[in-house]
Amino acid sequence: MTTLDSGVDSLADVTSSEDRLRRFLLGLPGVDQVGAEARAATLSTRSIKTTAKQYALDLAIQMIDLTTLEGQDTPGKVRALCAKAKRPDPADPTAPQVAAVCVYPDLVATAKRELQGSGINVASVATAFPSGRSSLAIKVQDTKDAVASGADEVDMVIDRGAFLSGRYAMVFDEIAAIREAAGDAHLKVILETGELVTYDNVRRASWLAMLAGADFIKTSTGKVSPAATLPVTLVMLEAVRDYHEATGLHIGVKPAGGIRTAKDAIKYLVTVNETAGPDWLDPELFRFGASSLLNDLLMQRTKLATGHYPGPDYFTLD
Amino acid sequence: MSRFEYAPAPESRAIVDIKSSYGLFVNGQFIEATDGKPFKTVSPASEEVLAEVSEAGPADVDKAVKAARKAFDKVWGPMSGKDRAKYLFRIARLIQERSRELAVLESLDNGKPIRESRDVDIPLVAAHFFYYAGWADKLEYAGVGDDPQPWGVAGQVIPWNFPMLMLAWKIAPALAAGNTVVLKPAETTPLTALAFAEICQQADLPPGVVNIVTGAGRTGQALVEHPDVDKVAFTGSTDVGRAIAKSVAGTHKAVTLELGGKAANIVFEDAPIDQTIEGIVNGIFFNQGHVCCAGSRLLVQESVYDEVLARLKRRMGTLRVGDPLDKNTDIGAINSAAQLAKIRELSQIGEDEGAERWSPDCELPANGYWFPPTVFTGVSQAHRIAREEIFGPVLSVLTFRTPAEAVEKANNTPFGLSAGIWTEKGSRILWMANQLRAGVVWANTFNRFDPTSPFGGYKESGYGREGGRHGLEAYLAH
Numbered sequence: 121m122t123t124l125d126s127g128v129d130s131l132a133d134v135t136s137s138e139d140r141l142r143r144f145l146l147g148l149p150g151v152d153q154v155g156a157e158a159r160a161a162t163l164s165t166r167s168i169k170t171t172a173k174q175y176a177l178d179l180a181i182q183m184i185d186l187t188t189l190e191g192q193d194t195p196g197k198v199r200a201l202c203a204k205a206k207r208p209d210p211a212d213p214t215a216p217q218v219a220a221v222c223v224y225p226d227l228v229a230t231a232k233r234e235l236q237g238s239g240i241n242v243a244s245v246a247t248a249f250p251s252g253r254s255s256l257a258i259k260v261q262d263t264k265d266a267v268a269s270g271a272d273e274v275d276m277v278i279d280r281g282a283f284l285s286g287r288y289a290m291v292f293d294e295i296a297a298i299r300e301a302a303g304d305a306h307l308k309v310i311l312e313t314g315e316l317v318t319y320d321n322v323r324r325a326s327w328l329a330m331l332a333g334a335d336f337i338k339t340s341t342g343k344v345s346p347a348a349t350l351p352v353t354l355v356m357l358e359a360v361r362d363y364h365e366a367t368g369l370h371i372g373v374k375p376a377g378g379i380r381t382a383k384d385a386i387k388y389l390v391t392v393n394e395t396a397g398p399d400w401l402d403p404e405l406f407r408f409g410a411s412s413l414l415n416d417l418l419m420q421r422t423k424l425a426t427g428h429y430p431g432p433d434y435f436t437l438d
Numbered sequence: 439m440s441r442f443e444y445a446p447a448p449e450s451r452a453i454v455d456i457k458s459s460y461g462l463f464v465n466g467q468f469i470e471a472t473d474g475k476p477f478k479t480v481s482p483a484s485e486e487v488l489a490e491v492s493e494a495g496p497a498d499v500d501k502a503v504k505a506a507r508k509a510f511d512k513v514w515g516p517m518s519g520k521d522r523a524k525y526l527f528r529i530a531r532l533i534q535e536r537s538r539e540l541a542v543l544e545s546l547d548n549g550k551p552i553r554e555s556r557d558v559d560i561p562l563v564a565a566h567f568f569y570y571a572g573w574a575d576k577l578e579y580a581g582v583g584d585d586p587q588p589w590g591v592a593g594q595v596i597p598w599n600f601p602m603l604m605l606a607w608k609i610a611p612a613l614a615a616g617n618t619v620v621l622k623p624a625e626t627t628p629l630t631a632l633a634f635a636e637i638c639q640q641a642d643l644p645p646g647v648v649n650i651v652t653g654a655g656r657t658g659q660a661l662v663e664h665p666d667v668d669k670v671a672f673t674g675s676t677d678v679g680r681a682i683a684k685s686v687a688g689t690h691k692a693v694t695l696e697l698g699g700k701a702a703n704i705v706f707e708d709a710p711i712d713q714t715i716e717g718i719v720n721g722i723f724f725n726q727g728h729v730c731c732a733g734s735r736l737l738v739q740e741s742v743y744d745e746v747l748a749r750l751k752r753r754m755g756t757l758r759v760g761d762p763l764d765k766n767t768d769i770g771a772i773n774s775a776a777q778l779a780k781i782r783e784l785s786q787i788g789e790d791e792g793a794e795r796w797s798p799d800c801e802l803p804a805n806g807y808w809f810p811p812t813v814f815t816g817v818s819q820a821h822r823i824a825r826e827e828i829f830g831p832v833l834s835v836l837t838f839r840t841p842a843e844a845v846e847k848a849n850n851t852p853f854g855l856s857a858g859i860w861t862e863k864g865s866r867i868l869w870m871a872n873q874l875r876a877g878v879v880w881a882n883t884f885n886r887f888d889p890t891s892p893f894g895g896y897k898e899s900g901y902g903r904e905g906g907r908h909g910l911e912a913y914l915a916h
Binding site: 149150151152154155156158159165166167168170171173174175176179248355358389390393394398400 | 441442443444445447553558707708710711712713714717718756765766832862883884
């Protein structure tokens with residue numbers, strides 16, 4: 121665990137050769153599964169009420185990457201989602217907007233048109249999402265297409281096969297290549313933690329992605345179960361906190377998939393607050409990849425303001 | 439608002455119904471004390487008087503022991519194990535049903551955070567009764583002979599740090615084994631024991647099987663020295679334990695003592711760092727450090743000392759000290775003015791002896807008994823804060839260079855209750871566990887309790903085991 125204290129210079133050094141990168145990643149401190157899960161469970165017991173809840177609900181809405189990633193997506197579906205993103209609660213104009221709308225590359229242009237001038241970003245998945253099983257050339261082209269169509273943010277997937285077989289340099293090079301292809305777009309690197317399985321792997325993959333130039337590290341595609349979990353997100357938050365300590369750089373975290381209720385979202389915000397710290401309570405540094413979460417947040421928000429729950433029919437479907 | 443400030447989230451007190459005064463629970467009924475002076479129990483978080491409690495004098499204790507003897511002879515002793523189990527299961531279920539009430543009552547009277555009384559203490563209390571209920575009709579399989587028999591009347595004296603849990607540790611195995619009991623709760627925390635007396639009534643437990651006598655040292659002395667008590671069980675300070683051992687020497691009484699500790703929590707350079715920090719925090723700040731097995735001596739390998747200390751201090755900055763009934767409180771109130779004075783005195787001695795004292799910024803409430811989470815660095819084996827039990831949220835940090843040195847330092851104490859080992863290397867865990875002279879050794883965790891696991895100490899930490907099959911042995915003649 122001495123490695124984490126060694127600072128920026130030596131971090132540049134660890135990526136100088138495949139062997140060094142490998143030794144660095146394998147030398148990261150271990151994660152004790154029982155302990156990590158117990159810590160996440162304790163954080164889940166925090167009781168967030170009244171003013172704190174108000175703050176958390178509004179913040180969570182502003183952190184949403186409102187997502188549709190289906191084979192059946194159409195321009196019509198994306199236009200509807202964009203309308204929802206701009207005005208989540210038609211009955212209450214004080215409800216904040218979401219951070220971004222996340223779509224497949226071919227629908228980026230549609231989303232971009234709909235969101236023009238709204239301040240809401242368009243995020244596109246890329247790199248043969250969700251499996252990532254394609255050549256680097258195709259992944260680079262996929263990324264370039266998305267950016268050319270106007271994507272402000274690119275959500276790439278890592279090659280989990282390469283990672284699990286210990287070919288860390290290959291994963292690193294691929295992320296670096298996509299980083300370059302993405303240009304000015306914000307790069308989120310999806311680790312697909314449900315396929316990495318162990319927390320040790322999650323910590324290593326997090327560091328690997330940060331070293332290779334990720335702006336954000338993201339848990340999941342949403343296509344693999346389990347998707348985001350609180351302990352996995354905790355381990356990733358510890359990684360960005362330690363990376364910040366070593367380099368001064370802030371890397372974002374995005375849990376995606378499986379977060380459906382306001383209650384769950386608040387548990388994540390508590391974990392952010394008490395792990396990475398208040399700096400990360402910002403849509404620039406923490407996002408939720410979600411769709412149905414938004415309506416529950418809106419419903420709880422209305423409940424807090426009016427004292428009663430409106431039925432689900434009072435909130436729009438997308 | 440730019441910061442995530444947790445709004446107050448108090449657990450409601452409405453669920454508890456505290457009477458203005460309590461008698462003694464003898465022979466199934468609450469009775470007036472005849473030869474003691476009533477005393478007050480306060481909430482340590484606010485110094486508010488919660489209730490007036492009777493003090494049992496020698497005549498009252500005698501009455502309780504007689505009731506226990508009669509119940510042992512006539513009802514509980516002859517009863518089949520299967521039928522005893524029914525009562526214990528019933529008590530366990532009643533504890534679960536009343537768990538919220540008991541948790542609030544415990545936090546009010548003791549000062550511990552509701553998060554702990556709700557998520558740790560009370561669930562473990564119920565688990566202990568369930569566990570020992572299962573043993574009641576299987577005693578011949580407990581490994582203590584073919585036909586184990588109860589001692590008779592058990593006199594039990596428990597401390598204030600886990601009032602209801604210590605009650606469960608004492609009463610559940612005693613009743614399962616077929617003994618009847620007279621129990622004295624600590625004078626600063628009698629309320630959950632008195633609520634337990636009501637639960638015994640609710641469960642229709644035959645009169646005299648459980649008797650609760652409240653009071654301080656004088657009451658406890660009358661109980662353990664009573665000639666008709668067959669078995670003495672005590673959890674508390676080493677000094678009182680020593681006095682009890684002397685007083686029962688040469689009598690027919692069996693005795694088990696669970697006394698103080700000064701546990702080493704040992705961190706190796708290959709430890710899973712984030713969980714280790716949590717384990718250090720849990721080891722010393724759980725229950726305000728009022729834990730006999732608390733990891734109060736942190737032994738850190740020198741090669742990672744700076745990193746461990748920096749991370750520990752950062753983590754301590756997020757601990758929330760305050761109202762025990764707030765669901766977000768991590769550290770509650772010190773149990774009594776006397777205990778607070780002792781913690782202050784030993785901390786002052788630590789400073790005077792040259793150790794460096796550090797606490798995070800934290801605002802302490804104006805009323806009540808409070809002490810901030812504190813860490814002392816630059817501590818050596820010779821310092822009093824490294825040798826004496828502080829029994830508060832105060833951690834002493836020492837260093838070591840090799841595993842052998844860690845063992846040497848960990849064992850260099852008159853106590854031997856518990857120890858913790860933090861490393862990713864399994865072989866080292868096993869080697870260390872064999873070398874450490876401590877009754878409980880935790881690996882990559884700390885302060886974990888389970889009714890199936892025996893607990894107890896070496897040397898000045900006492901003798902006998904509680905919990906598990908081993909815990910039955912203390913209540914069976916064999």
